[in-house]
Amino acid sequence: MTTHQAGIAEPTPSMLDSRQYSTFTVGDLFFGIEVLDVQEVLRHLEMTSVPLAPSVIEGLINLRGQIVTALDMRTRLGLPQRTEYETSMNMVVRSEDGAVSLLVDEIGDVIEVQSDAFESTPDNLPAEQRELIRGIYKLDGRLLLVLSADRVLQIAATS
Amino acid sequence: MEDRELINEFLIESGENLNRLETEIVDLEQRPKDPALLASIFRTIHTIKGTCGFLSFGNLENVTHIAENILSQLRNGERSLTPQLTSLVLEMMDAIRKELASIEATSLESGETYDDLRARLTRTCNEIRPEISVMAPSPADHAGPGKATVTEAEESAPRMHQIVPTASELRPPAAVAIELVEAGQACAVSVSPPNKVSEEISVDPPAVGANTAEAEKQTATKASIADSTIRVDVGLLDKLMNLVGELVLARNQILQFSSKQDDGTLNATAQRLNLITTQLQEGVMKTRMQPIGVVWNKLPRVVRDLAASCGKQIQLDMDGAETELDKSIIEAIKDPLTHIVRNCCDHGIETPETRMQAGKSGQGRLLLRAYHEGGQVNIEIIDDGGGINITRVKQKAVERGLLRPEQAEQMTDREAANLVFLPGLSTAKEVTSISGRGVGMDVVKTNIEKIGGVVDLTSRPGDGTTVKIKIPLTLAIIPGLVVSSGGERFIIPQVSLLELLRVEGEAVQKQIERIHGAPVYRRRGSLLPIAFLNEVLRLPDSASESDVLNIVVLQAENRQFGLVVDDINDTQEIVVKPLSKQLKGMTSYAGATIMGDGKVALILDVLGIGQLSGVLSESLEHTRTDDSRHEMAHEERQTFLLFRAGSFERIAVPLSLVARLEEFPASRIERAGGKLVVQYRERILQLTPLAPALGAGPCELTDPAQVIVFAEGDRMAGLVVDQILDIHDEAIHIGSAGSQPRLTGSAVLGGKVTDFIDLPAVLRTTDEAWGSGVAPKHHTSTPVLVADASAFSRGQIRNYLEISGYPVVEASGPQEALAKLGHHPVGAVVVSLPPTGAKELLEEMRRMPSLKSIPVITVSGDDTGENDGRFDARVDRFDRGGLLRSLERLSEALNEEGVSAELASVGGQE
Numbered sequence A: 001m002t003t004h005q006a007g008i009a010e011p012t013p014s015m016l017d018s019r020q021y022s023t024f025t026v027g028d029l030f031f032g033i034e035v036l037d038v039q040e041v042l043r044h045l046e047m048t049s050v051p052l053a054p055s056v057i058e059g060l061i062n063l064r065g066q067i068v069t070a071l072d073m074r075t076r077l078g079l080p081q082r083t084e085y086e087t088s089m090n091m092v093v094r095s096e097d098g099a100v101s102l103l104v105d106e107i108g109d110v111i112e113v114q115s116d117a118f119e120s121t122p123d124n125l126p127a128e129q130r131e132l133i134r135g136i137y138k139l140d141g142r143l144l145l146v147l148s149a150d151r152v153l154q155i156a157a158t159s
Numbered sequence B: 001m002e003d004r005e006l007i008n009e010f011l012i013e014s015g016e017n018l019n020r021l022e023t024e025i026v027d028l029e030q031r032p033k034d035p036a037l038l039a040s041i042f043r044t045i046h047t048i049k050g051t052c053g054f055l056s057f058g059n060l061e062n063v064t065h066i067a068e069n070i071l072s073q074l075r076n077g078e079r080s081l082t083p084q085l086t087s088l089v090l091e092m093m094d095a096i097r098k099e100l101a102s103i104e105a106t107s108l109e110s111g112e113t114y115d116d117l118r119a120r121l122t123r124t125c126n127e128i129r130p131e132i133s134v135m136a137p138s139p140a141d142h143a144g145p146g147k148a149t150v151t152e153a154e155e156s157a158p159r160m161h162q163i164v165p166t167a168s169e170l171r172p173p174a175a176v177a178i179e180l181v182e183a184g185q186a187c188a189v190s191v192s193p194p195n196k197v198s199e200e201i202s203v204d205p206p207a208v209g210a211n212t213a214e215a216e217k218q219t220a221t222k223a224s225i226a227d228s229t230i231r232v233d234v235g236l237l238d239k240l241m242n243l244v245g246e247l248v249l250a251r252n253q254i255l256q257f258s259s260k261q262d263d264g265t266l267n268a269t270a271q272r273l274n275l276i277t278t279q280l281q282e283g284v285m286k287t288r289m290q291p292i293g294v295v296w297n298k299l300p301r302v303v304r305d306l307a308a309s310c311g312k313q314i315q316l317d318m319d320g321a322e323t324e325l326d327k328s329i330i331e332a333i334k335d336p337l338t339h340i341v342r343n344c345c346d347h348g349i350e351t352p353e354t355r356m357q358a359g360k361s362g363q364g365r366l367l368l369r370a371y372h373e374g375g376q377v378n379i380e381i382i383d384d385g386g387g388i389n390i391t392r393v394k395q396k397a398v399e400r401g402l403l404r405p406e407q408a409e410q411m412t413d414r415e416a417a418n419l420v421f422l423p424g425l426s427t428a429k430e431v432t433s434i435s436g437r438g439v440g441m442d443v444v445k446t447n448i449e450k451i452g453g454v455v456d457l458t459s460r461p462g463d464g465t466t467v468k469i470k471i472p473l474t475l476a477i478i479p480g481l482v483v484s485s486g487g488e489r490f491i492i493p494q495v496s497l498l499e500l501l502r503v504e505g506e507a508v509q510k511q512i513e514r515i516h517g518a519p520v521y522r523r524r525g526s527l528l529p530i531a532f533l534n535e536v537l538r539l540p541d542s543a544s545e546s547d548v549l550n551i552v553v554l555q556a557e558n559r560q561f562g563l564v565v566d567d568i569n570d571t572q573e574i575v576v577k578p579l580s581k582q583l584k585g586m587t588s589y590a591g592a593t594i595m596g597d598g599k600v601a602l603i604l605d606v607l608g609i610g611q612l613s614g615v616l617s618e619s620l621e622h623t624r625t626d627d628s629r630h631e632m633a634h635e636e637r638q639t640f641l642l643f644r645a646g647s648f649e650r651i652a653v654p655l656s657l658v659a660r661l662e663e664f665p666a667s668r669i670e671r672a673g674g675k676l677v678v679q680y681r682e683r684i685l686q687l688t689p690l691a692p693a694l695g696a697g698p699c700e701l702t703d704p705a706q707v708i709v710f711a712e713g714d715r716m717a718g719l720v721v722d723q724i725l726d727i728h729d730e731a732i733h734i735g736s737a738g739s740q741p742r743l744t745g746s747a748v749l750g751g752k753v754t755d756f757i758d759l760p761a762v763l764r765t766t767d768e769a770w771g772s773g774v775a776p777k778h779h780t781s782t783p784v785l786v787a788d789a790s791a792f793s794r795g796q797i798r799n800y801l802e803i804s805g806y807p808v809v810e811a812s813g814p815q816e817a818l819a820k821l822g823h824h825p826v827g828a829v830v831v832s833l834p835p836t837g838a839k840e841l842l843e844e845m846r847r848m849p850s851l852k853s854i855p856v857i858t859v860s861g862d863d864t865g866e867n868d869g870r871f872d873a874r875v876d877r878f879d880r881g882g883l884l885r886s887l888e889r890l891s892e893a894l895n896e897e898g899v900s901a902e903l904a905s906v907g908g909q910e
Helices: B004-028 B035-054 B057-075 B083-106 B113-126 B137-142 B147-170 B175-188 B194-203 B213-227 B234-260 B264-287 B297-311 B327-348 B353-356 B390-399 B403-411 B413-421 B441-450 B506-511 B606-613 B620-625 B759-764 B789-804 B814-823 B837-847 B880-909
Strands: A018-024 A029-034 A038-042 A059-062 A066-072 A089-095 A098-104 A106-113 A133-138 A143-147 B290-292 B314-319 B325-327 B364-373 B377-384 B453-458 B464-472 B476-485 B488-493 B496-506 B512-515 B516-523 B528-531 B550-556 B559-565 B568-574 B591-593 B600-604 B633-647 B648-654 B656-662 B669-672 B675-680 B685-690 B705-712 B715-721 B723-737 B742-751 B750-758 B784-788 B810-811 B830-831 B855-861 B873-875
Touching: A018 A098, A018 A143, A038 B685, A059 A098, A059 B600, A066 B591, A089 A106, A089 B441, B004 B035, B004 B083, B004 B297, B035 B057, B035 B353, B057 B083, B057 B113, B083 B113, B083 B297, B175 B413, B213 B403, B234 B568, B264 B290, B264 B837, B290 B327, B297 B314, B297 B327, B297 B669, B327 B364, B327 B377, B327 B441, B327 B464, B364 B810, B390 B413, B413 B441, B413 B453, B413 B528, B441 B453, B476 B559, B488 B568, B496 B506, B496 B516, B506 B512, B516 B837, B528 B606, B550 B606, B568 B591, B600 B606, B633 B685, B633 B705, B633 B715, B648 B789, B656 B675, B675 B715, B685 B705, B705 B723, B705 B873, B715 B759, B723 B789, B742 B789, B750 B759, B759 B789, B784 B789, B784 B814, B789 B810, B789 B830, B789 B880, B810 B814, B814 B837, B830 B837, B837 B855, B873 B880
Parallel strands: A029 A143, A066 A098, B314 B364, B488 B600, B528 B559, B648 B750, B685 B715, B784 B810, B784 B830, B830 B855, B855 B873
Antiparallel strands: A018 A029, A018 A106, A038 A089, A059 A066, A089 A098, A133 A143, B290 B325, B364 B377, B377 B464, B453 B464, B476 B488, B476 B568, B496 B550, B512 B516, B516 B528, B550 B559, B591 B600, B633 B648, B633 B723, B656 B705, B669 B675, B675 B685, B705 B715, B723 B742, B742 B750
């Protein structure tokens, strides 16, 4: 994992055990995805819904000629639905078989965290959230939840 | 790095050479004396050997070397080709392949020395004069270091002396000189590119003497072809194809945009772009095209080996090997095709003895045919073997529970032959080492359907089997129909499209009918199951109040259904993009595409949609057993009167029910008490106009009015119809249960779908007393239970009974009959439940004291055996008189008996 760091910035001794995360919020949760897993961040795009698909699949978007599946993170995390007036943002993450877009509420900064601030996920989180979270970084005043993109994408649609 | 490239080149080339060699050697069996063929084979194997030597693959070189010796004996006419020899050479080739695979994987030889194979090869080689090992010192011998080469050199050393005179006799001195010079070069330059070797080798065949000139010509043309072609990485082509796909999308977008603009230059440019894109698309698609021969080339070997191991003689013919297909499709059909061919050889074509006995030639023939037809490629695999044993297949299907016995009886031979594609139907008796290696015919079918193809099988018992595969030319860009439903756009692949129907106004109500809630459409006299796309996909009902219905008629797996959509837009070339992993499991979509406006649209999977909506059931079993929807009537032969009324084009009643046909001038028809009546034979005959009774039109009387007169005891009733059509005597094959209150069902009669009316119900609309059970003639009002698996057939029997005044209780099986018998007081039972249901019911009834005395009448033609005497009567299915007489006789008997039974029970209580 640390090898990902090479080439991003000049390695200093302290950076070797620090990581960069793209942050975003879903509901009142503050998440981070490793910056190298993120392909791009986009405003709301027009979406084609997929009838009969699981509710977490919000639809398909045209990303410069690529068809990308968009997953709603609120549904995925078991949070209440967005209201009509709340828009979503596309956080396009790379996966083994092409890009997938995660619909989140707000996009935050890319932040750097020290590995000694890391802690594993507390047991008292709701199960559906716990399984998607790799661990937690204790930041000043707030907690950064590390999202496991792999697990988020593990949904299979059958009809 | 360079080495690696060199080795890759060698692998590719040797692979191609081996493929060619395989075909050529099998060819050689047919034409053992063809010098050109022999020369070519020798050349090929020599090339392989030479290259092996260059790259220091000693083992490989050793093996090829001995094979080359044998081939050279052949070439020089010193021995003739025997099947054993061919097998040996083929075995050697397998060894080379194995080595090549190992080299590809590890860059090293497998380490196996093939001692056994080499020993056998050497033995065969030495069977004839050992001195005729025509090995001219090839570069391989010099370049290949290692112990093996040394021993080999020692071996050949004593022979060399003898060869020289022989060789000079055979070869023009120039050729030898060239060879020697080149060999010398190859020795001096330690790494020489492999094409050097092939050049050198191509000088070799002129040595054959007589056909020097011809061979030279061949070499010349070959060289020019080689110069004009280059190898391109398939990955690059795929990338190019994707880019063209993107370009097609961009073009679509521009076209859509420019059509809205009033700019002449833009429009002209857009048109040009359109043209060029189309040409580019075609061009790129062509680069990916490969002749189907690429796959077929492997088959002669397969067939030969199979034939040899089964002791059969099979001649393989190919027709249309040059037919081109997209590379991805070629890949996809390779295994299914091989499997089908294996099956044909193993199960299809019989042994020579069996064939002789059947009066056929001992050698079986297997024909592969490929040709283009309507934008698709057809591949046919035809054998002249014994065909499929339909009875066996059916029997197997029934044993495996894939089919019910009565379904099996109903099946046409064609349907039954296609049962072999059912999963789980392996004709286990015939499994050999050859067939049944993993891929079953069901997998063949799935694989072909996966690439949008269709497979169909026809079998001519005793004459052979034909498997026909239809596949699209390419998968990447397909024409599709854009439709919308529930506010969304969808694409339907054009391949599945049969026709578009537009139903307007009143016809919507009239032509769409429901059978147990399942909508069907009357299309040219046959019923087409339909599904509403928005319902299938659970989309909002957007066009509900519209009086126009757009039906897209689709075909999947040889079955048709109609899909109702809100709007049909246009057809477009679309680029198929696969769905992401998260959506792969959805059977309703085949992929997605980007439309001209940049939005994404889903491509419907016609088969999946059909299955989801229930119009196509997932398996054959389903179609046949869904009793609530379709019911099979038994083969019934009867005479029907056909007529027309209102919107019903073809209605039938059994002729046996009809008393007379009359024509009454309109002036004679009077109205009495709101009903139409006519004075007829000094009585008043009530008339029932059929059209309004069926809700199929207003009451319009023709002049003269066509009336069918029915008699019930001494009462009569007239049914007014629009026109009497015909009298038809036919066996009814398929009947479906009624969907409307006054119809008993529909069936195919005279090739057309015909409705059967519920006569008592229709007549009751004007005369409530008809068939209501209070008919004056019969004092009995206890109902008759009709137990019949087919609702259609039940309806017919009920027709007779009700019209004669018997109330009827219906049951579809023995259990239901018993349950109903428990609840209703029943006077008699008429049962038709093949094959054993009737007897079951009878036995059950006889066992229960309360039901013991109820007379049971069976309908003939159901049980194979004779009436075993336990049934109280047996009548013909459509012998109305006989049925009524039996009932009357039995109920009289029952009445008497009933009294005594009552007495008995009173006695019992005391």
